[in-house]
Every structure is written in structure tokens, then in C-alpha cells.
Amino acid sequence: MDHIITLFLVFVTLLQTKPILCNNEPLIVGYYEESCPFLEEIVRRQVEIAVLQEPRMAASLLRLHFHDCFVLGCDGSVLLDDFEGTESEKKAAPNTNSLRGFEVIDEIKNVVEDACPCTVSCADLLAIVARDAVALTGGPKWNVYLGRRDSMKASLDDANKFIPTPNSSLETLIANFGSQGLNAQDLVVLSGSHTIGEAKCTSFKQRIYDYDDSEERSYPRQWKNDEFRRVLRSICPRSGRDNALAPLDFTTPARFDNQYFHNIKLGQGLLVSDNVLVAEDVEREIRDVVWAFASNEEHFFTSFANSMIKMGNIRVLTGQQGEIRKNCRLINT
Structure with missing residues (x-):
């Protein structure tokens, strides 16, 4: 009996010195299995x-x-x-x-x-x-x-x-992702989401008209008078058509695959922020990741899933924090 009382007192003391933090509840798979099964x-x-x-x-x-x-x-x-x-x-x-x-x-x-x-x-x-x-x-x-x-x-x-911009430098991208607890590999992996989708001309006109032969930052040699730049200029003239759309991946624009990494190896990412992953990587550490994903789509898929889960845990509200909105556009009160 004395032993049980002692354990109880220790437990009470721990509760007083280190309260249970319900707001730090971890995210789990199947959270809505009972409350919203379908x-x-x-x-x-x-x-x-x-x-x-x-x-x-x-x-x-x-x-x-x-x-x-x-x-x-x-x-x-x-x-x-x-x-x-x-x-x-x-x-x-x-x-x-x-x-x-x-x-x-x-x-x-x-x-x-x-x-x-x-x-x-x-x-x-x-x-x-x-x-x-x-x-x-x-x-x-x-x-x-x-x-x-x-x-x-x-x-x-x-x-x-x-939020990164289409013209971000590699240094800025690394800083943006780092501020969210995401590392350089997460940056490369999640940039791979540009294997689908489109962007307006305003997002990449700098990439096709402000090119300078003496400029090394984010403008690889492949960009000089290549067919890709001519295609982009046909979609986006120097003036006008700012809202015209171009696919982020010209090769397989509607399919989520690893083609994005093949594109940026050739300097044919649509956005400056795509191409800097290769063009500005002096240490070649990020380039190695790009090459690895280009050569192995399954590796990219596995890494992408892991980085999405990691990103989805950034500063989440749980327990009694926040609320469950009835309308996603408005707070409840």
C-alpha cells in the first residue's frame, strides 16, 4: 500500500511540474475514422x-x-x-x-x-x-x-x-524553405511538383527577354537562342498577353512524373526558380539530387510523399487551439 501511495504522489508531482499539453497532440492517420468515416x-x-x-x-x-x-x-x-x-x-x-x-x-x-x-x-x-x-x-x-x-x-x-517567387535565387529558396524547417532536399523534391500545372507569362518573361550573355546567374548556356526560348516567346510576346499560360513541363504537362528534373538539367525549367536549382548550385549537392530524381522516378515519388508529410506538419494547430471552421473563408465568431 505504501508503494502505491508513493507512486501516486510521484504521479501527482509530475502532473504539477509538467502538465499534459493537449495542444501538442500529434497528427495521426485515421483521425476521422469514427467521427467522419467516409x-x-x-x-x-x-x-x-x-x-x-x-x-x-x-x-x-x-x-x-x-x-x-x-x-x-x-x-x-x-x-x-x-x-x-x-x-x-x-x-x-x-x-x-x-x-x-x-x-x-x-x-x-x-x-x-x-x-x-x-x-x-x-x-x-x-x-x-x-x-x-x-x-x-x-x-x-x-x-x-x-x-x-x-x-x-x-x-x-x-x-x-x-512564399517563394518565380524569380527567386537559390539562396533565397534555401532560406525560405529553411525557415519552415525544410532542408535542401525537401526544396528539390517539392519543386518537383512543377511537373504539373501552368504559369502566366508575367511569371517568366524575365527568363526569356532579360537574358544577358554575360549573366551567369540562372541563365545556362542552353538558353542562348535555343528552340525553347523561341517557343516561350511565341506564347508571350515582349508586350501584351501577360495572362497567357504556358505549361511548367512542356513534355508531359498533365502527368505527375519526374520529367521536371530532366527539363531543368537542360536549363528548360519554365521559371527562373526552377533553373537555379542547377545553375546556381556551386557545390553540386543539389545537382546530385536533381540527377538522382531524373534517373529514378520511384525514388522521386517516395521522397515526394515523405516531404509532403513533413511539410504538412509545419506549425499545426491541434487539441484546443484554433477552431473547426464551418465556412473555410470565415472564422466562426
Whole structure:
């Protein structure tokens, strides 16, 4: 009996000195198995419908998850409209007139709310949708760890600061990813998402018209008067057609594969931020990763799934933090 009392007192002391932090609950697979058992089937079906209606939407939905996680963490803040003096992250330079798919998320949220009211967070929906968008275009499928809560705030300043731009240098990209706890390999792996999707002319005109033979930064020799630059100029004249679209991967634009890495080996990534992975890597450490993914698609797929899971854990809200929004565009109160 004395032994039991002693153990009890020790346990009470530990509780007093080190309280249980319910807000640090880990994300888990199958979080909604009991509360919303058909969640993943519902989301997958809705993503299928959206991508069938517009194939480009797969890349847009994947991008939403990236832009959410890089600002305040994976908390659904990117989905919020302006509210109570807070400006939406949608207004940030990397997002405005670029980030899309919000209506698809609205529709998915409505269907999920009908099935499981006030249960599933918008942040979790973004994570599931990103996985399904990749899988539907031929990419890897992974188990999504769930249990995120939704933020009740947004940060336009952080969106402008932390989201990489199409003309980012390698140094800037490494710093952006490093600030999120992601390393150089994560940078290369996640850049591989540019194997699908399109970009507006405004995102890469610098890449085709501001070229200088004496400029080494991000302009490989292959760019001099090559056929690729002529194709891009036919899509995007020096003036006008700023909103015209070009595929990020001209070879297999609708399929999630490792072609992106073959492209940037040749200096034929669409964006400056793609080509700097090779052009500015003096130590060749990043180049080695690019070459490895180009030669082994399965290796890229496995690495991509792992990096997506890692990214999806950035500063998540759990436990009693945040809320479960009824409408992804608005906080509940």
C-alpha cells in the first residue's frame, strides 16, 4: 500500500511540474475514422470531379496546400477572406491573380459539412486534397496525417515574406524553405511538383527577354537562342498577353512524373526558380539530387510523399487551439 501511495504522489508531482499539453497532440492517420468515416472517399470524389472538369485544377489544389503551410503553418489561413481588419493572404504578391481553387475547396467543405457537421477542419481538407490531386495525375499516394485545427488569423505580411517567387535565387529558396524547417532536399523534391500545372507569362518573361550573355546567374548556356526560348516567346510576346499560360513541363504537362528534373538539367525549367536549382548550385549537392530524381522516378515519388508529410506538419494547430471552421473563408465568431 505504501508503494502505491508513493507512486501516486510521484504521479501527482509530475502532473504539477509538467502538465499534459493537449495542444501538442500529434497528427495521426485515421483521425476521422469514427467521427467522419467516409471523409476520404467524399474528398477524393470531389477532387475527381474538379480535375475532370479542368485538368489544370490538380496543380492549383496542390499549390494551395504549399501556400497555406508556408504562412503561419498548415492551418487553413490561406483560405480566409478579409475579416475584422485582417487582410487576406490571398492579396499577397505571390497569391494575387495566381492562387486559385478556392471555389473547389468551398464545394468540398459544403459536402463534408452535410455528412459530418463541425467535424473536419479546412486545414485537413487542404492536406487530403493535395494528396488526391497528385494521385489523380499519376503521382504517388500517401497516408495523410490528420487532426489539424483551423487558424483564426491570417498574415498578409508573412505571405509576402515567406512564399517563394518565380524569380527567386537559390539562396533565397534555401532560406525560405529553411525557415519552415525544410532542408535542401525537401526544396528539390517539392519543386518537383512543377511537373504539373501552368504559369502566366508575367511569371517568366524575365527568363526569356532579360537574358544577358554575360549573366551567369540562372541563365545556362542552353538558353542562348535555343528552340525553347523561341517557343516561350511565341506564347508571350515582349508586350501584351501577360495572362497567357504556358505549361511548367512542356513534355508531359498533365502527368505527375519526374520529367521536371530532366527539363531543368537542360536549363528548360519554365521559371527562373526552377533553373537555379542547377545553375546556381556551386557545390553540386543539389545537382546530385536533381540527377538522382531524373534517373529514378520511384525514388522521386517516395521522397515526394515523405516531404509532403513533413511539410504538412509545419506549425499545426491541434487539441484546443484554433477552431473547426464551418465556412473555410470565415472564422466562426
